[in-house]
Amino acid sequence: MFTWALLAYVAAMLAHSLLASLTTQTGGFAMDTRGEVVRMVAMTAPVQISTAVVEEILVVAVPVVLLGAARRPTWEIYTVACLAKVSYHLYYGWAILPLALGAAVLVWLYRRTTRLTPLITAHLTYNLGYSALLLATATHLPTKDRTTNGRRHQGRTHRLGRRRATVRRVPPHRVSPGNPTTLRHRQRA
Structure with a gap:
């Protein structure tokens, strides 16, 4: 059974x-x-x-x-x-x-x-x-999230110097190791 x-x-x-x-x-x-x-x-x-x-x-x-x-x-x-x-x-x-x-x-x-x-x-x-x-x-699967160096910031805000910025994740096909534009920062309005 x-x-x-x-x-x-x-x-x-x-x-x-x-x-x-x-x-x-x-x-x-x-x-x-x-x-x-x-x-x-x-x-x-x-x-x-x-x-x-x-x-x-x-x-x-x-x-x-x-x-x-x-x-x-x-x-x-x-x-x-x-x-x-x-x-x-x-x-x-x-x-x-x-x-x-x-x-x-x-x-x-x-x-x-x-x-x-x-x-x-x-x-x-x-x-x-x-x-x-x-x-x-x-x-x-990777041990860390490669787009954010292991940190999860999708949809969250954090401090970059004195400005508040929103960090969004770049699609995986656009991520290249060592590329400083992997994280795109926009100044929050």
Whole structure:
């Protein structure tokens, strides 16, 4: 059962990524340096563990058990559980459809076996595996942000002598090492 649940998570997220790329959906955030990736993984690790436990209990088991005890039709159990599972991912847009199918597989597995531990373990394995993939692919990222010599000033102001200036980041294709015009300063009006 663990294998089927893990396959449902992986297949749903792969299909989600494919659909998101086909619909040219943009969003999310970019992590530009290895330090940012490590910091993000470290900050989200506790949340990933608790999410796996809480989400499967509240979003899969509780609706299935309560609606089953109320003798609701099967289609209603699947609909409510799948809507509950994908409701907090609505910002994905149309790419949410594969997640609904993955949720249906998880509901089917739970209804068939009434075992929750394999679903929680599969969710936790997927979350931690994704974090490990982020860490593994971060090796090609620079250790510092090259455009600002490791400091992040995008959209912020700082003092340059007596004048206040806004520092903006130059697009990566225009950055050349040792070029003093890499940071463009504008006097703030």
